Amino acid sequence: MTTPSPAIAYVSRRYRFAASHRLYAAELSDAQNRAIYGKCAGDNGHGHNYQIVVTVAGPVDPLTGMVINLDALDALVRDRILRRYDHRYLNLDVEDYVDLVPTGENIVRHIWSLLRDALPAGRLSKVRLVETRDNSFEYQGEAA
Secondary structure, three states, X not given: OOOOOOOEEEEEEEEEEEEEEOOOXXXXXXXXXXXXXXXXXXXXXXXXXXXXXXXXXXXXXXXXXXXXXXXXXXXXXXXXXXXXXXXXXXXXXXXXHOOOOOOHHHHXXXXXXXXXXXXXXXXXXXXXXXXXXXXXXXXXXXXX
16 A cells, blocks of 8 residues: 655745846847837836745644744845845846846846755745736746
């Protein structure tokens, strides 16, 4: 008789940071950038009050009743993400985007990579980046 695998629970936690960016690919002309990114390619950039939602998964610990210690998750996100991004001009102040257009898609993928290796294997389930009321981006890692 096989032992059933433990039930998996998901825990999501929301964080906030403010940052500015400019959507502009140096390889493209000004006209091409304006055609692709519109007003987001403006010379002075623009800012957002971002939200990130980090979802972790795992079995519920029978002793603590938790999937993850939220204080530990908060410290990890604060150290790896918020200190790096909050009140920064992403294009110039964060080395991750010096040669990478800081689109929502690229930001959420990079946040994933900054968190993935700091959590136990398989615990990071999803990262969601909310940029505006109408724009959000999700990433769940590379397809198998």
